[in-house]
Amino acid sequence: MPELTLVEAINLALGRAMADDPDVVVLGEDVGVNGGVFRATVGLQERFGPERVLDTPLAELLISGLCVGMAAQGLKPVGEIQFMGFIYPCLDQLVNHASRLRNRTQGRLTCPMVLRTPHGAGIRAPEHHSESTEAMLAHIPGLRVVVPSSPERAYGLLLAAIRDPDPVVFLEPTRLYRAVKGEVEDNGEALPMDRAFVEREGRDVTLISWGAMLKETMAAADALADEGIAAEVIDLATLKPYDENTVLRSVTKTGRCVIVHEAAHTGGFGAEIAAMIAERGLSSLLAPVTRVTGYDTIIPMARLEQRYMPSVGRIVTAARKAQQYN
């Protein structure tokens, strides 16, 4: 099985989906001749032609609008937005059209589109290039939100997203694009888009994260193990709809939970998980659910970026603190 980077796994899944289904088309800024700003679509236009791999003008609202129109007419468009900070013009199409097409037409039309975009900070880029506003998207009824954390999951979840009859926003962890490698078999098998993955089992505290922050969260679990604290780590992977049962099963076992995300603190997706645990799992808690997150600021420029991001140390401290309640 070949070892691929995460961006290579995405490229492989796109190629596989296009080869399997002539309705799958790719569009975005520089996705064709250039192969995409991160090279996720490299080689696809040569392989499938300019009618299925379209270079668009620099206009994100247009990209998302084209996706909605194509999807409503039976195609399966995969749009690329170069950075998450440029996704906001797409909200009109996502909120007002993509997410409610099925409902509006009483099921006569669905909107099988995928909007892919890099997610998160850590590549020393200026503002607009480091966003992680997944909670905003997860709030939109009718939209699925997926954030893979490894090449294997990127491949399987992207295939699932493309095959899904409803719109999916697929958030790709930018700083992992080339920083991780994993074995990916091009077997065309999708991963379920409603299941969390238990990355590591433990009985003392549940650590929940997704996307690039999984790396720091796993490193924190290693550090905690050295102190005799066994952390269970969950990769949420799909944020909407997310796998509440896997979260509850784990928290019932450990009684403690720390949620880790790099998005800003207030209204982040961690708040949703904490509320769900309070509603459905309060009696199993031995300590308050806490969050280790970014701050309520614009993500700072390169020099301070690492201060903004949740560090291994901050996660370890939060998990340690949870042990103090008995």
Ligand SMILES: Cc1ncc(C[n+]2csc(CCOP(=O)(O)OP(=O)(O)O)c2C)c(N)n1
């Ligand atoms: C709204 C928005 N979308 C995407 C980008 C990312 N981006 C930066 S430069 C660039 C290419 C611009 O090409 P062009 O307008 O031809 O100008 P050039 O730099 O090639 O002269 C893109 C897509 C951006 N800065 N802003």
